[in-house]
Amino acid sequence: MINYPSGVNPKRSPKTQASKNVSYGKRGMGLEELINEANSYYLSKHLAVIHKKPTPITVVHVDYPDRSMAKITEAYYVQPSTTDYNGVLDGHYIDFDAKETKNKTNMPLKNFHQHQITHLKNVLENGGIGFFILGFTTRSEFYLFPASILIKIWDEALRGGEKSVPYSIISQQGFQINSKMIPSLDYLPALKRFLKYLNV
Amino acid sequence: MINYPSGVNPKRSPKTQASKNVSYGKRGMGLEELINEANSYYLSKHLAVIHKKPTPITVVHVDYPDRSMAKITEAYYVQPSTTDYNGVLDGHYIDFDAKETKNKTNMPLKNFHQHQITHLKNVLENGGIGFFILGFTTRSEFYLFPASILIKIWDEALRGGEKSVPYSIISQQGFQINSKMIPSLDYLPALKRFLKYLNV
Numbered sequence: 182m183i184n185y186p187s188g189v190n191p192k193r194s195p196k197t198q199a200s201k202n203v204s205y206g207k208r209g210m211g212l213e214e215l216i217n218e219a220n221s222y223y224l225s226k227h228l229a230v231i232h233k234k235p236t237p238i239t240v241v242h243v244d245y246p247d248r249s250m251a252k253i254t255e256a257y258y259v260q261p262s263t264t265d266y267n268g269v270l271d272g273h274y275i276d277f278d279a280k281e282t283k284n285k286t287n288m289p290l291k292n293f294h295q296h297q298i299t300h301l302k303n304v305l306e307n308g309g310i311g312f313f314i315l316g317f318t319t320r321s322e323f324y325l326f327p328a329s330i331l332i333k334i335w336d337e338a339l340r341g342g343e344k345s346v347p348y349s350i351i352s353q354q355g356f357q358i359n360s361k362m363i364p365s366l367d368y369l370p371a372l373k374r375f376l377k378y379l380n381v
Numbered sequence: 382m383i384n385y386p387s388g389v390n391p392k393r394s395p396k397t398q399a400s401k402n403v404s405y406g407k408r409g410m411g412l413e414e415l416i417n418e419a420n421s422y423y424l425s426k427h428l429a430v431i432h433k434k435p436t437p438i439t440v441v442h443v444d445y446p447d448r449s450m451a452k453i454t455e456a457y458y459v460q461p462s463t464t465d466y467n468g469v470l471d472g473h474y475i476d477f478d479a480k481e482t483k484n485k486t487n488m489p490l491k492n493f494h495q496h497q498i499t500h501l502k503n504v505l506e507n508g509g510i511g512f513f514i515l516g517f518t519t520r521s522e523f524y525l526f527p528a529s530i531l532i533k534i535w536d537e538a539l540r541g542g543e544k545s546v547p548y549s550i551i552s553q554q555g556f557q558i559n560s561k562m563i564p565s566l567d568y569l570p571a572l573k574r575f576l577k578y579l580n581v
Contacts, residue, residue: 227503227507229507235436236435236438240436251457253457254455255453255454256452257450257452257453258453268467269507270507270508272509273472273474273508274472276469307429307470308469308471308473309469
């Protein structure tokens with residue numbers, strides 16, 4: 182680890198910048214922070230090993246102001262080729278991304294990206310467990326939603342179908358995540374219900 | 382994806398800088414490039430979904446020279462908390478790191494880091510498949526070596542034991558990776574022999 186100059190925010194990134202004003206209930210955390218908190222909890226309790234992947238960045242220039250320090254002075258964000266989260270639960274390969282909306286009645290498909298859909302298709306094809314954690318922030322409701330269903334809806338949209346997923350489908354075909362004290366977004370019970378449903 | 386100024390090397394990072402003079406046979410690739418090539422091949426042939434994780438970087442400052450471009454002008458490398466590679470093969474969670482040495486008789490333990498050992502312990506505990514790809518570059522020999530054995534040797538070294546792993550142990554208890562035309566470092570057959578050995 183390195184020491185940051187005082188006053189800088191080491192967590193600053195396009196994603197956290199965009200979501201920094203979103204808050205959920207008493208904790209004031211964004212969806213990414215809630216998932217990171219849950220993952221840290223699961224790791225510490227030996228329940229699962231799930232990490233957020235680092236944001237891919239292409240480094241063009243590095244300065245070495247002293248011999249123990251590398252300061253990157255030119256770099257660019259590059260498009261990821263996978264989802265943000267993966268890991269292992271009871272031997273199963275787990276892979277997901279997280280999306281949130283302020284809409285009450287649907288989750289717009291513009292929140293999703295083709296590379297995430299393609300990656301999750303590959304994951305399912307190779308026997309992995311793929312899903313999305315979908316947050317309706319105005320409702321304070323979160324669902325684990327199977328990737329297989331979202332992939333179908335995405336492919337239908339490409340052929341001219343609906344450009345959003347109705348709340349009714351997500352709440353009926355998803356697995357609701359119940360909030361807890363620690364961790365706030367305790368998605369593991371919903372994931373275990375999903376695994377039971379998949380019969381794996 | 383972004384366009385790079387001409388002459389810049391978008392793959393530049395501490396790791397690739399350090400290994401850029403290492404070459405293997407006719408291909409002139411470093412170990413990381415060989416593994417990336419194999420992973421791309423497996424993905425395209427629907428054999429496995431295994432990716433290298435991006436190098437974790439903490440972004441402190443971003444400029445926006447025009448509205449479609451974000452240029453990172455201050456950032457720092459941070460220590461990873463996992464290994465470099467993970468993914469899914471036939472539903473199994475796969476997790477590994479890669480190490481190479483010019484030594485002929487042993488692999489020094491200084492090539493490994495505590496966070497990699499700790500992460501692989503967590504992976505094994507949760508039913509994942511963990512290993513290292515170990516390269517003896519002078520011999521042009523590569524082995525898939527079970528994480529469970531390396532963890533034992535690491536823990537013995539912390540208690541005063543040997544600070545390296547003898548070549549004889551790696552070649553006898555590892556699973557040799559045979560070179561091929563495409564991909565050059567075809568580690569999937571060795572991984573399948575390892576899975577068979579584990580009886581999973």
